[in-house]
Amino acid sequence: DTAVSQTPKYLVTQMGNDKSIKCEQNLGHDTMYWYKQDSKKFLKIMFSYNNKELIINETVPNRFSPKSPDKAHLNLHINSLELGDSAVYFCASSQDYSSYEQYFGPGTRLTVT
Amino acid sequence: KQEVTQIPAALSVPEGENLVLNCSFTDSAIYNLQWFRQDPGKGLTSLLLIQSSQREQTSGRLNASLDKSSGRSTLYIAASQPGDSATYLCAVGLGGKLIFGQGTELSVKP
Numbered sequence: 001d002t003a004v005s006q007t008p009k010y011l012v013t014q015m016g017n018d019k020s021i022k023c024e025q026n027l028g029h030d031t032m033y034w035y036k037q038d039s040k041k042f043l044k045i046m047f048s049y050n051n052k053e054l055i056i057n058e059t060v061p062n063r064f065s066p067k068s069p070d071k072a073h074l075n076l077h078i079n080s081l082e083l084g085d086s087a088v089y090f091c092a093s094s095q096d097y098s099s100y101e102q103y104f105g106p107g108t109r110l111t112v113t
Numbered sequence: 114k115q116e117v118t119q120i121p122a123a124l125s126v127p128e129g130e131n132l133v134l135n136c137s138f139t140d141s142a143i144y145n146l147q148w149f150r151q152d153p154g155k156g157l158t159s160l161l162l163i164q165s166s167q168r169e170q171t172s173g174r175l176n177a178s179l180d181k182s183s184g185r186s187t188l189y190i191a192a193s194q195p196g197d198s199a200t201y202l203c204a205v206g207l208g209g210k211l212i213f214g215q216g217t218e219l220s221v222k223p
Contacts, residue, residue: 033210043157043202045210056209090156097209098144104157 003027004105006091012111013081020077021108023091031055031097032074034066037088037107046089049074050097078110086112115140119203119214126193127222134188134217136203141181145206148177148188150199151216157202161188193221 004025013019025032034046048056052068063079078085091105116139126132136146145164149157161170161177163186169178176189190197200218204211 031209035211040215041200042215043204043211043213045212048209050209058210092157101145101147101159101162102206102211103159104149106156 004091004093004103006089006105006108008108009106010109010111012113014113015081015083017081018077018079019081019110020075021089021091021110023074023076023105025072025091025093025103025105027093027095027103029093029095029103030071031094031100032068032071033092033094033102034074034076035090035092035104037090039087043090047074047076048097055097081110081112083112086110115143115205115207115212117203117205117212117214119201119217121217122215123218123220125220125222128193128195130193130221131189131191132193132219134190134201134203134219136186136188136214138184138186138205138212141184143181143205143207146177146179146186147204147206147211148175148186149202149204151202152199160201190219193219195221195223197221 031050033048037043047066049068088107092102094100094102120135148160163179174191200216202216204213
């Protein structure tokens with residue numbers, strides 16, 4: 001029944017490692033997003049994809065690479081993890097990218113040690 | 114550059130009070146405005162979405178207004194309950210993304 005799901009929920013890893021976070025939505029939406037919530041709880045857009053095409057890359061380091069194998073999935077791969085990457089990463093989706101309501105997943109808490 | 118500000122940062126009220134949360138934004142060229150609720154350690158729950166052409170939206174005890182010309186939105190919560198305790202986030206929609214405020218942390222005391 002979950003509309004937007006993410007795995008894993010928690011991720012603890014060491015600096016320098018590579019990790020991936022997966023997101024799936026079963027709402028039939030065309031647009032998916034990744035947001036980052038930092039330690040001060042501030043949420044900021046990272047990427048958005050519409051019909052598997054990247055439409056927003058908000059000056060995120062090249063170590064972050066999103067991949068959308070199909071409209072229902074948007075994965076986030078992070079290379080060479082740094083301490084500053086520790087945050088909660090939220091996936092979201094909407095019917096399209098213009099004026100529709102966004103639905104968020106439960107978040108993935110990434111801790112880099 | 115669009116900036117979103119929420120005042121107050123934190124609010125504590127006794128149960129039963131009506132309350133207003135404020136959100137302001139610097140650029141009126143928005144597609145929509147969305148209010149969310151976030152419980153500690155949890156994801157975001159969408160409460161209300163107001164399109165740029167609308168003035169307000171209502172859902173149960175919640176009413177959100179939008180005044181694009183002044184760059185303001187308010188979230189009105191009637192007859193607050195302890196279960197309303199959470200962080201409330203305002204976000205403006207600009208093609209392809211939401212820009213968030215810092216949130217108002219609400220505590221409703223029994």
